[in-house]
Amino acid sequence: MSLIELKNVSYRYPLEAELAIDGVSVTIEKGKVYGMIGNNQSGKTTLCNIIRGFIPEMFLGDLTGDVFYKGKSVASYNIGAFAAEIGYSSQNPFTQISGVKDTVEEEIAYGMENIGIPLERMNETIPKLIELFHLEELKAKNPYELSGGQKQRVALASIVALDPEVIILDEPTSQLDPQSTEEVFKIISMLKKRGKTIIVVEHKVDLLAEFCDEIILMEKGQIVEFGPAHKVLSDPRILAHGGSLPQVSEFFITHLHEKGAIPITMSQAIKKLKGAEAT
Ligand SMILES: Nc1ncnc2c1ncn2[C@@H]1O[C@H](COP(=O)(O)OP(=O)(O)OP(=O)(O)O)[C@@H](O)[C@H]1O
Ligand SMILES: [Mg+2]
Structure with a gap:
């Protein structure tokens, strides 16, 4: 089912000469x-802000084309209510913290209070989120005392707390170590199992290969490639457009000169090599 639809969307920031988004059409299921x-600067963050209605509402500028959510124009939604439909974590973890709460636990509760979640449900949900995001040792700390990576985890927990239909994560692992990065992707996978729709801006293509259904490649404000992960991430043509290949695909293309279907994950590679052994 199509959930979000962009039709020939272009956008220019106020006072800018160039389009930041240039003729984008895409359907998110x-x-x-x-x-x-x-x-x-290819327009990833700008596109996320268009999808969640912050452009043009907050950033002003000229937006043309159509943006639909559940078949209705995004402009027709109340922006406050819309924030409960589409959860968003910004690329900059330092802007994530509300600044009005003294502890991590209260920070997670803050967004829930704002959308009127009953206290009973909050008391049930918050300890689960603290456990899920490994925040036990941080829960009484001031959010401002946290490292960038810890702030990213708190920000993600605060979004999941609101139980939105769509979750947009703009470079959620930029400040995280490899283990916490894996955990974020495991949480993405768990959220998918709960039926959520997720858009994740991320440079770590090995993880995208494992966890994503579809890949959107942006260049100069346009979507230059869009399709199933196994197709886009095994196609060396993306290299010329600012994309990169997972290590596995690169190995099969460069070193094994594979001409058939290129595996994009380790488990696909093992399967393929075992198959080759058997024949
Ligand atoms: N608030 C703003 N005002 C004016 N121009 C902006 C603003 N934010 C972004 N831009 C411009 O819009 C274009 C797209 O930027 P955007 O931040 O969306 O790219 P991005 O792909 O998210 O980049 P990055 O990987 O650095 O996060 C760039 O040319 C950028 O300079
Ligand atoms: Mg960005």
Whole structure:
């Protein structure tokens, strides 16, 4: 089912000469995980802000084309209510913290209070989130005392707390170590199992290969490649557009000169090599 639809969308920031988004059309389906890749300044964050209605509402500028959520124009939704439909974690963890709460636990509760979740449900949910995001030792700390990576985990927990239909994560692992990065992707996978639709802007293509259904490649404000992860991430043509290949695909293409279907994950590679052994 199509959940979000962009039709020929272009956008220019106020006072800018160039379009930041240039003729983008895309359909986001319910329950899928989308990985968004592309060079710096290619328009990934801008596109996320268009989808969640912050552009043009907050940033002003000129937006043309149509943006639909559940078949209705995004502009027709109340922006406050819409924030409960589409959860968003910003690329900059330092802007994530509300600044009005003294502890991590209260910070997670803050968004829930704002959308009127009953106290009983909050008391039930918050300890589960603290456990899920490994925040036990941090829960009484001031959010401002946390490292960038810890803030990212708190920000993610605060979004999951609101139980939104769509979750947009703009470079959620940029400050995280490899283990916490894996955990974020495991949480993405768990959220997908709960029927959520997820858009994740991320440079780590090995993880995108494992966890995403579809890949969106942005270049200069346009979507230059869009399709199933196994197709996009095994196609060396993406290299010329700011994309990169998972290590596994690169190995099969460069070293094994594979011409058939290229595996993009380790488990696909093992399967393929075992198959080759058997024949
Ligand atoms: N608030 C703003 N005002 C004016 N121009 C902006 C603003 N934010 C982004 N831009 C411009 O819009 C274009 C797309 O930027 P955007 O931040 O969406 O790219 P991105 O792919 O998210 O980049 P990055 O990988 O660095 O996060 C760039 O040319 C950028 O300079
Ligand atoms: Mg960005």
